[in-house]
Amino acid sequence: xxxxxxxxxxxxxxxxxxxxxxxxxxxxxxxxxxxxxxxxxxxxxxxxxxxxxxxxxxxxxxxxxxxxxxxxxxxxxxxxxxxxxxxxxxxxxxxxxxxxxxxxxxxxxxxxxxxxxxxxxxxxxxxxxxxxxxxxxxxxxxxxxxxxxxxxxxxxxxxxxxxxxxxxxxxxxxxxxxxxxxxxxxxxxxxxxxxxxxxxxxxxxxxxxxxxxxxxxxxxxxxxxxxxxxxxxxxxxxxxxxxxxxxxxxxxxxx
Amino acid sequence: xxxxxxxxxxxxxxxxxxxxxxxxxxxxxxxxxxxxxxxxxxxxxxxxxxxxxxxxxxxxxxxxxxxxxxxxxxxxxx
Numbered sequence: 001x002x003x004x005x006x007x008x009x010x011x012x013x014x015x016x017x018x019x020x021x022x023x024x025x026x027x028x029x030x031x032x033x034x035x036x037x038x039x040x041x042x043x044x045x046x047x048x049x050x051x052x053x054x055x056x057x058x059x060x061x062x063x064x065x066x067x068x069x070x071x072x073x074x075x076x077x078x079x080x081x082x083x084x085x086x087x088x089x090x091x092x093x094x095x096x097x098x099x100x101x102x103x104x105x106x107x108x109x110x111x112x113x114x115x116x117x118x119x120x121x122x123x124x125x126x127x128x129x130x131x132x133x134x135x136x137x138x139x140x141x142x143x144x145x146x147x148x149x150x151x152x153x154x155x156x157x158x159x160x161x162x163x164x165x166x167x168x169x170x171x172x173x174x175x176x177x178x179x180x181x182x183x184x185x186x187x188x189x190x191x192x193x194x195x196x197x198x199x200x201x202x203x204x205x206x207x208x209x210x211x212x213x214x215x216x217x218x219x220x221x222x223x224x225x226x227x228x229x230x231x232x233x234x235x236x237x238x239x240x241x242x243x244x245x246x247x248x249x250x251x252x253x254x255x
Numbered sequence: 256x257x258x259x260x261x262x263x264x265x266x267x268x269x270x271x272x273x274x275x276x277x278x279x280x281x282x283x284x285x286x287x288x289x290x291x292x293x294x295x296x297x298x299x300x301x302x303x304x305x306x307x308x309x310x311x312x313x314x315x316x317x318x319x320x321x322x323x324x325x326x327x328x329x330x331x332x333x
Binding site for chain 2: 111130253
């Protein structure tokens with residue numbers, strides 16, 4: 001029924017609570033559209049209008065493979081979520097979530113009211129920090145007799161030793177990553193372990209052995225930094241990267 | 256805005272965070288967040304996000320970036 005297809009939809013950036021819309025003045029939505037706050041009961045949804053020519057199902061698949069398009073939408077989404085997180089409790093929505101109109105947005109808030117309220121309570125006054133741990137590349141195996149092996153048996157023996165060394169390096173990395181994660185877990189409210197990023201994406205040859213997200217109360221930020229700093233001192237052969245604070249992307253999820 | 260601290264030889268040092276990296280952003284914007292179903296016009300809930308992420312991101316890898324040795328094919332123990 002193409003004639004009933006609406007031309008515009010409401011792109012949802014986040015659900016929020018305690019937000020003063022006046023404090024979002026100057027923050028723009030997608031393609032320069034003004035941000036709007038849809039209120040329902042005690043919750044809010046931060047939205048803007050989008051053209052369904054661009055964001056409709058037909059074009060979306062194609063757009064999602066267009067890096068420039070994806071990056072622009074992702075960065076705008078993040079900028080809005082970040083701005084909201086500065087002035088209220090925020091539960092970001094998954095990238096590209098579009099409702100037909102405000103009534104539909106309110107309907108979603110109504111249906112999910114309990115879960116959204118719980119999610120917002122879980123993250124209120126808290127921020128997400130990323131801790132990544134990289135193992136600097138292990139030195140190549142010691143080869144005392146680096147020359148041609150004396151025999152096939154010696155060659156196989158050397159191969160076996162090299163494989164065993166790689167395995168034990170891998171095991172050691174797992175142990176180190178686990179210890180660091182456990183220590184961090186003890187000093188935060190919630191954690192989530194993300195998939196370590198592929199070296200092709202990080203742009204570095206070092207192996208990422210931990211990609212963790214940690215939910216830290218704002219007033220405990222310095223304490224968390226100190227824990228990370230101590231872990232860095234205890235593990236001089238690893239590189240630990242602390243990045244944040246971010247909106248609580250990994251924690252404002254619905255059960 | 257956000258900051259980055261990274262350790263070298265056991266010492267954490269702060270550097271300019273600039274903007275959040277796209278890889279980190281897509282990890283979160285495509286991997287977490289509130290997912291709506293039901294009365295929703297468009298959502299990525301049913302899309303193969305892992306594939307999008309990898310496809311999109313790998314094409315952005317800078318041309319001048321050397322391919323890590325362990326990804327050059329072969330060379331790893333089986």
